[in-house]
Amino acid sequence: MSLEEKQPYTICWAGGRQFQIYLEYDEQLKESYPAYPDFDAHPEYTKDGQPFATAEQESCPYGMPRMEGAPLPCDCGGCKWFSRENTPYDPIGVCICSKRRRESGTKSEEEKR
């Protein structure tokens, strides 16, 4: 089945963008999993220059706990700079940390086409 025919597993909204998430099959585990974007390997930014991130993405050196005195987050989902657009469980969000902002932003994959 080609990508054009494949139906997305889910659609995520973040930072004014839509991300279609497809299932991929893991031969070793013998099960399918939702393949979220790898923003570490392929960074993408909002028009304001803030980076997109997934909740499960490993935290960066600027990560901060959501509550004072809590341990440092191990992933972006636990960081106070991770902004979700719709629900507290959104798997994709925007990192609003000013230290990670790019001045001009970069083009999204859709805008590059």
Ligand code: SF4
């Ligand atoms: S949300 Fe931003 S600041 Fe927080 S850990 Fe992720 S990339 Fe770093």
